[in-house]
Amino acid sequence: MPGSAILAVVFLGLQAIIAVGAGFVLLSLSLIPLPFALVLLGVGFLHTAIAIGITKQQPWARLTGIILSSASIALSLLDLLLAAAEGAPSTGGAGLGLSILLLYFLTRRNTRAWCNDLGPAETPLGLAPPEPFLPDDQVELAESIDGIGLQVGAVGTVVELPAVPGTVLVEFDDHPDREPIQVTLHVNEVRPVAEAE
Secondary structure: OOHHHHHHHHHHHHHHHHHHHHHHHHHHOOOOOHHHHHHHHHHHHHHHHHHHHHHOOOHHHHHHHHHHHHHHHHHHHHHHHHHHHHOOOOOOHHHHHHHHHHHHHHOOHHHHHHOOOOOOOEEOOEEOOOOOOOOOOEEEEOOOEHHHOEOOOOEEEEEEOOOOOOEEEEEEOOOOOOOOEEEEEEHHHEEEHHHHO
């Protein structure tokens, strides 16, 4: 888990503790009506759910955290402006700072990558090259594999794109005297059948 995601979870946890604690304290002292206390408790539990979602690499959690942080920043700024207009002290300063830090860490590239929230053509290091082959593509061997009796030109079907970049799992079923063979090959070892014709 990258440091930016860890810090986002820490700040989400702090905000959850503050919201839930404030909700219980204000409710027990009867300083605010029940609906407002329930909203504070709900916000605290939402922060907790977002923190758990980020630890589980969920894109929805990062996006929800960004929306919640932005709303919190807007409300804190409004509170500061109203307090300044009335000449009263504001209580939103600490919450504003935590929300800004949380928004910063949620928008970091490492957090995006951790939450799998980079587009399909992106990686943490930038744009990824497109996959040269897709499942069900017909390919042929560019060089022989003597150990298993496959010769140059043997035609197979791409079955899977393994996790190792630049490799494909190809099934060869072009020999009547043997069972189909599945081989993991580097993309340079095969070429599309259309190219070969």
